[in-house]
Amino acid sequence: GNGERVTPRLDNGSSEAIKLQQPFKFFGRTHNQTFVNNNGHLTFTEPLSDYIPLLNSRRDIVAPLWTHLDNRHGGTISYREDTSSVVLELVTAAVIQYFTNLPLPFTATSVFVATWDSVPYSSGEGVVTFQLVLISNVVHSFILFNYGNIAETLQRWLAHYDTVDFAHSYNFSLSTASELSSNSNVNVNGRWGFHVYDGNTTKQWLHEQS
Structure with a gap:
């Protein structure tokens, strides 16, 4: 089903292992499960409690906002895998719009969405709202980061993705976390998109920076 599930209200907590209906390919590795971790990241092989x-991190990781978050004090962290035609059409249109050099036709067959809704920083400085979307049609995989309101923080934070072998990574080079909401690499403020698998592991991933 497409029901929304929530992670436990637990400091440095994680979801249980989430079995994916459709495997997600991330730079050549195929993942059949994922974990939504409360501190702003998603991992595939095991949960991750690290807040620094x-x-x-020596793992495949997708981290829209890796910092110390505490959902015991408010907010909700939820996730769902969605194969409804309405959502698939929506993300298919987004991918075609953002990735103009894609060999068409592209049609998404699976979407996994994790949402951090008004989750407070551990420091109490404010709350953050953001979303991670995994999009796949088996041959191609994409990730989207959507940022809503992101409060300023003095905590250490990182927005990035990385692979277990360090071969593919992208680190957002912004000076404050709140700038995630007002910047973009796809010309939509607060939205970032990355093509993370194209069926050809030898391709040069030109959009990356170390």
Whole structure:
């Protein structure tokens, strides 16, 4: 089903292992499960409780906002895998709009959405709202980061993705976390998109920076 599930209200907590109806390919590795971790990241092989962000965490990781968050004090962290035609049409249109050099036709067959809704920083400085979307049609995989209101923080934070072998990574080079909402790499403020698998592991991933 497409029901929304929530992660436990637990400091440094994570979801249980989420079995994906359709495997997600991330730079050549195929993942059949994922974990939504409360501190702003998603991992595939095991949960991750770390709240201090690491550039090289030695795992496949997608981290829209890796920092110390505490859902015991408010907000909701939820997730769902969606195969409804309405949502698939929506993300298909977004991918075609953002990735103009894609060999068409592209049609999404699976979407996984994780949402951090008004979750407070551990420091009490404010709350953050953001979303991570995994999009796939087996041959191509994409990730979208959607940022709503992101309060300023003095906590260490990181927005990035990385692979277990460090071969593919992208680190957002912004000076404050709140700038995630007012910047973009796809010309839509607060939205970032990345093509993370194209069926050809030898391709040069030109959009990356180390």
